[in-house]
Amino acid sequence: MDARFGVAPLLKAAFGVNTPIFIPWAFQKKLPPKLKFDDVEFNIIEESDRKSWMGTPIMFSGSFLGENYNVYDKKTGELEKVSMSNFDLPAATVFQFRRAKNLVRTNVSGANGTVKELYGFDDWVIDVKGLILDEPNQTAKEQLEELIKWQELADSISVSGDLFETLNIERVCINEFEFNIPQGTPGVIAYTMTMLSDDPLEF
Template sequence: MSTYNINMQELFRTAFHFNLYAATDAVGDKLLNDYGTIEVIPTNSPLVAMSKQGMPVWDYVRLLPKKIAGTGENFEGFDFPVETVVEAVLPKKVAETEIFGRDGTVEELMGLGDWQINIKGFIINYDSTDYPEDQVRALKRVCELKDVELAVEGTYLNMLDINYISIRNLNLPPSVGYGNMATFEIECRSKIPFIINRTDGVLL
């Protein structure tokens, strides 16, 4: 087991440029974490997990097992590390038209786009100071799956009615300061399953 502590707040601030706070009832947490103007709302939701550094975790991201249609292989599923955060943006499909002699544009709402999801975090080898090569290879294999509709579980994503995702990009930027850590960013899109019926066409 690694004998040194990892400052997760500083890691997220350095790698992803945003502040990460752990809202707990611990006295030390209230003294050391300055939430500024952010109001910490109490919750009765049970913890999903506890990180190896003692940080409470209320959310998780899990890809469910399935048979990959493109290759026939059996995907056994994948659990993202607890040191993971998720961002989701819902775009609108808007058509803009410029009209001669009129300032501005005329907009027509065509519908909603797919959720744009960014999954980012750290893969940490807590057992030694070696680089987590096996875990990084496992994440790489997930992103190489020949499939555009992976079932996903997670408190935050499922709350937004996101139950299927398509992985678009994997980024493995360099990690500064720790040799036993890998930084990752995954760009995804939400998906809605559909069935192609020869008689009725596409069924959503």
């Protein structure tokens, strides 16, 4: 059975997110013959840091950068090093960033309002919602298995992407991870993550 739904309705069904993301010829692993995107003009999109397997631009994508990371040995429980390769988060992924200030408010007797003392900024909290889709060279299941390996790391992860660079986020920790398979949509896996920014502190 081949699902014939666009990405936007799937994102809305899975997360309640309305977004203008469309995949023509939904979930087919091969493009129609003689199809070219060379003459397509993008008036709003000036540039993108990544392209999908169809050659269309992906705006504000995110990637985990490969290096040696700490992971717990499942038998001994001790930390060991594992080498990870670069991993691009699925194309149909949306990010939401939020951050609080570390404020101490003191009530003032006989006056309105409070005295605020700013001690710094809290971590960025990054809510990630996306769909993992079958692609010509990799199934949704294979992509999920790779993503789970990243989730199992006992370490902060180096990240790249326009949004992360704009906010000066170089490393993140995966705090929560969840996935499910939407009913009646083979080759589609919905996933969510909550990540926290991680800044190296030198004492």
